[in-house]
Amino acid sequence: MTTPSPSSLPSLPTPSTALALSQPAPLTTGEDPATYDDLLARVVAAVKPDGVIEDLWVRDVADDAWEVLRLRRYKAGYLAACRRDGMTIVLDGLGEIMATRLSRSWAAREPAALADVRQRMADAGLGDDAVMGSAFAKHINEFDRIERLIGVAMGRRAATLGEIAKHRAELAEQLAAATQIAAVQQTVEDAEYTVVAPAPGEAAA
Amino acid sequence: MSGATPAGRRTGPRTPHGKARVARNALRHGLSVPVAADAALAPEISALARRIAGDGACDARRDAAARIAEAQIDLVRIRRVRLAVTEQLLAGQEVTGELVRIDRYERRALSRRRLAIHDFDAAGWEALKLKVAN
Numbered sequence: 001m002t003t004p005s006p007s008s009l010p011s012l013p014t015p016s017t018a019l020a021l022s023q024p025a026p027l028t029t030g031e032d033p034a035t036y037d038d039l040l041a042r043v044v045a046a047v048k049p050d051g052v053i054e055d056l057w058v059r060d061v062a063d064d065a066w067e068v069l070r071l072r073r074y075k076a077g078y079l080a081a082c083r084r085d086g087m088t089i090v091l092d093g094l095g096e097i098m099a100t101r102l103s104r105s106w107a108a109r110e111p112a113a114l115a116d117v118r119q120r121m122a123d124a125g126l127g128d129d130a131v132m133g134s135a136f137a138k139h140i141n142e143f144d145r146i147e148r149l150i151g152v153a154m155g156r157r158a159a160t161l162g163e164i165a166k167h168r169a170e171l172a173e174q175l176a177a178a179t180q181i182a183a184v185q186q187t188v189e190d191a192e193y194t195v196v197a198p199a200p201g202e203a204a205a
Numbered sequence: 206m207s208g209a210t211p212a213g214r215r216t217g218p219r220t221p222h223g224k225a226r227v228a229r230n231a232l233r234h235g236l237s238v239p240v241a242a243d244a245a246l247a248p249e250i251s252a253l254a255r256r257i258a259g260d261g262a263c264d265a266r267r268d269a270a271a272r273i274a275e276a277q278i279d280l281v282r283i284r285r286v287r288l289a290v291t292e293q294l295l296a297g298q299e300v301t302g303e304l305v306r307i308d309r310y311e312r313r314a315l316s317r318r319r320l321a322i323h324d325f326d327a328a329g330w331e332a333l334k335l336k337v338a339n
Binding site: 027029052159174 | 253256257273277280281284288291292294295301302304305308311315318319322325326329330333334337
């Protein structure tokens, strides 16, 4: 992801936002702080937090979104790293006695092994999906755990957004109710101070 | 055999696996200690609580703000640990179970914060009604 130009970024956080956002970015080794800042700025621009509590929520939403991206990246990287296992399974299924050795050479991109494997796969009518699928099936428990962590982070993010919406709705309701109370009181006060015109007989007396 | 060594002379686990297991125990115990018990975090908690409550807040609102701040600082602490464990995950260590356990701590802290925010808003509403009534 590229870093957007300053002009494309939303305005800087307000002071209260800065308080909640002052915690260090939740970055692991190799992650780009500018990309995280961009994500955070976009979340701030979309949610437009009002007050310290909303600032806390906004930071939660950004951090959870960042974690989902990280775990998805990790899942893709893990699958790529497991390709050799998948190839071993495929070659084994094709009757190759030295499946482990051949798949190791294939993973090391040795030209002879690449050509050999390509030919065997073509003869068997198999593609890359067979390799990736076999790798996925072999490590299904690990992928399941990563998926669960992604689900947890997504659930947290959805819950936080729900909290923001609920908080704002309740605040609006309270303000409306307070306005109504104030209006009723004003009516009562006005009624108390209404000047009543004297009756015709009373005026003369 | 391990029982044969007097307690005072035991030096703890020696294998990398044993050391890693003990490190995780310490981590778990670290998170189970309430943030309020950590004197080093007290200034951070009270600064955040003051900021949340704002000027002229009533006692109930100040109280709720303190609970929000406490839960928030706990969340920051939990997330720091989670980040460290995530680093281990990315380094190829099997720590997904640990992450699931950390998530339980986080959910509890989030629940405490949610309740405190609810009380904070409710106290604000009561204060607003009083103000309007007067």
